[in-house]
Amino acid sequence: MEIPFASLGKPGDSVDVCVIGTGAAGLPIAARLAERGHRVVLCEGGDIEFSERSQSLYRGTVVGGAYVPLDTARLRYLGGSTNHWGGVCRPLDPYDFAAKPATAETRWPIEHSELVPYYGEAAQILDVLPIGPDSELPGSGLRRIHFSIGESVHTRTRYASTIRDSPRLAFCSAANLMGLETRDGRITSARFTNYEGGVRDVHARFYVLACGGIENSRLLLWSNRQSGGRLIRNADTLGRYWMDHPHASIGQALLFDPAPLGLDRAYDAFFAPTPHAMIARNILNCGLRLHTMGPEQNLALTEDLTSLSPSLKQRIQTMQASGVAPKGIILRAAWEQEPRRENRIELDDTRLDSLGMPRCRLSWGYSSLDVRTLRESVLMLGDYLRQTDIGRLKLADWLTQEPILPPDTGELVGRHHMGGTRMAASASQGIVDLDCRVFDQDNLYIGGSSVFPGCGHANPTLTIVQLAMRMADHLDARLLRQTIV
Amino acid sequence: MRHTLTRRALLRLIGLAGLGTLLTGTLAMRLPEGHSTRDTSKRDSNDERLVVSGWLLNTQDR
Structure with a gap:
């Protein structure tokens, strides 16, 4: 059900999970957890429909190679960038999870097999038809591969009835995340503001940040700064190893x-x-x-x-x-782009958005x-x-x-924003662990392609939804364990 | 309303562009005539790739 901003985080509200973002990661996670009986608050910074006041928050600068304007490479309203994707799907290759000889930075700390069980669900959510197996072209070093090219499912449409009718999912638009409070390794509240200057704090047992492959880094960089570095103690890789196709x-x-x-x-x-x-x-x-x-x-x-x-x-x-x-x-x-420290998201302190947060500065190149x-x-x-x-x-x-x-005009990139909060085996190598949980916080998770350590060449949406379903299962299990205890 | 729809349509077009609906046309040729490279990674060491005006040719093509 939809709730007004004034009702967000009302005293006495018992919320299991606060999901921030309504794109390919956030909405499927929120809907799945609500289906399983958990109380979910779903916050979207944008409006229900496209609005300039929201989209303008996505403006930023790009340093380095030719890239597309950051406010046209993504969308900031209900459904996020699923509102303009093309419906092209293919899972990552098993070999994409390995440390490739060309650079070991492509290695994922999980195996490809970890995501296989979620392929069916993700394909169903995205209306993806099964793709045929790869077939090698003998003597060429190449294989014929396949994509599913179908209708581009918008999460706002896919989950319209859940947003409207679910008694366990409270959806609030125009709720912009402004910071995360942390104490003793746990997030205690998430602070939101609307466009009129209202402020609401949401208290939940778990928090999922799923605002896209640029904003996840930007919001964590900002929140970490506000917390004096207590949110992410080892932030060396935060915003770094950013990639596009x-x-x-x-x-x-x-x-x-x-x-x-x-x-x-x-x-x-x-x-x-x-x-x-x-x-x-x-x-x-x-x-x-x-x-x-x-x-x-x-x-x-x-x-x-x-x-x-x-x-x-x-x-x-x-x-x-x-x-x-x-x-x-x-x-x-x-x-596939090489994951490199030099390609990164930073806060641009010389340019603030209308909510007072530093805009994004992307350093990107080949x-x-x-x-x-x-x-x-x-x-x-x-x-x-x-x-x-x-x-x-x-x-x-x-x-x-x-x-x-490489050309500095034309297509340039796929607008597939990946990396910045990469999944790793240790906090010195990345921001989230194998469950996509922020290393230093027991109850903060990151959804979306910002956790990709390597990106293969396949369009990322299917993998984003696979990871989202996996996270929903993980949170469901944690919530059930806590309830039983 | 009309402004909003126009912008949304434009944004969708931009998104689709990233997925390949915008293709470039014929490209010019600049590589010097007769430029050749031996591809040492091939199993057949006698295989020679001849690059002429961007075309990857066999030597017998010329």
């Missing part, structure tokens, strides 16, 4: 025989390096995306290639004489490993095409130059 157009290809790639008439097909190839080439994961090309572009690409190669011209003419035209494809990539991962991956595909003689690949202009400088 770089996206770029990487070229085009002309296929004489699309069948070996498993392509039919119209398609979106995806390939990625095998774990063996990632090890052999010392690179990270990379999703190569092949798209159908229009007839005019196809013709231009064919003329381009035949102008350079008399032998291929003759071959293509022979094909065309028998009524078969080579098939042009557009190549894009979305790939590493040589980021560039090498892409280059090697596209070369694997290009070499496979010419060695098997099923086609030829043309690199994008920016990939033919030395040094390779």
Whole structure:
């Protein structure tokens, strides 16, 4: 049920869990816990619908490489950034949880198998169809992979009836988190303000911060500062190891025989390096995306290639004489970014938002490993095409130059905000433990992709929901244990 | 209301752009003619990749 701000944290209210954020992590966690009989307060900083007064709080600055404006890369109202995602889903690969030879920083402290039990539930929540198994392209170092590309489920719609009807879930909009009080290693209250300057404190047994891959870091940095460093005693990694998935157009290809790639008439097909190839080439994961090309572009690409190669011209003419035209494809990539300390979220004390909190400053850029991962991956595909003689690949202009400088216009990134409060085996290596609990606080949990230590190349939403369901199970068990005691 | 809807539509478009609905067109060629590299990671040590105007070609293509 929806409650007004004035009713938030009323004296005598007994709340089991306070969930902050209504996106892909927060709303599924809150709904699941309410379903299981726990009393939940769900707070959203934004309004029910898009509002400028809320969205403007997402403005920030970016230092380093070309990036998208921070207030357009995410949404701040009921449902969060699920209000504009594209519905593209794929779980992380098992190998994404490992310490890759290229950098051990990709290692998760949990195994892939920890998330497998939650795949079904997460897929159901997001209306994701099962994807087929990967299949290796023999001799290429690549495997054909699959995504589920469907309707983009908005959590506000998925959980509309829960928000409206659940007697155990109290939802409050325009409730902006301003700080977390801590005493003896436990959060004692969360302070919220609305846009009119009202202040309410919520007391709960557990708190879940699920405000997105940028705000989780920003809010913890701010709350930790206010607490004099008692919230997170070892904050060395807080805000750091931040990642996105770089996206770029990487070229085009002309296929004489699309069948070996498993392509039919119209398609979106995806390939990625095998774990063996990632090890052999010392690179990270990379999703190569092949798209159908229009007839005019196809013709231009064919003329381009035949102008350079008399032998291929003759071959293509022979094909065309028998009524078969080579098939042009557009190549894009979305790939894994190296987790690096230098890529980080900080508080910008020179710029305050309308609530008086320092805005976000993002330091972000590519590493040589980021560039090498892409280059090697596209070369694997290009070499496979010419060695098997099923086609030829043309690199994008920016990939033919030395040094390779990724484009500073175009797609740039997937707007997949990951890292900053990374999951780790110890407080010296990250912010949350294997259960996504903040190391220094017994009852504070972090939901969302900010806990990713490494990010693979797959869109993160499915993994976010898998982790959310896992956290809901964990909190449910803790609440039941406390009740029994 | 009209302003809000327009902005929301724009934000959705921006979000979708990140998922690949915006694609670039034909790209220019700049690499010098005849530039070649030997790919030492290949099993066949005789395999030579010829890069011509961005195209990854076999030597016999020329």
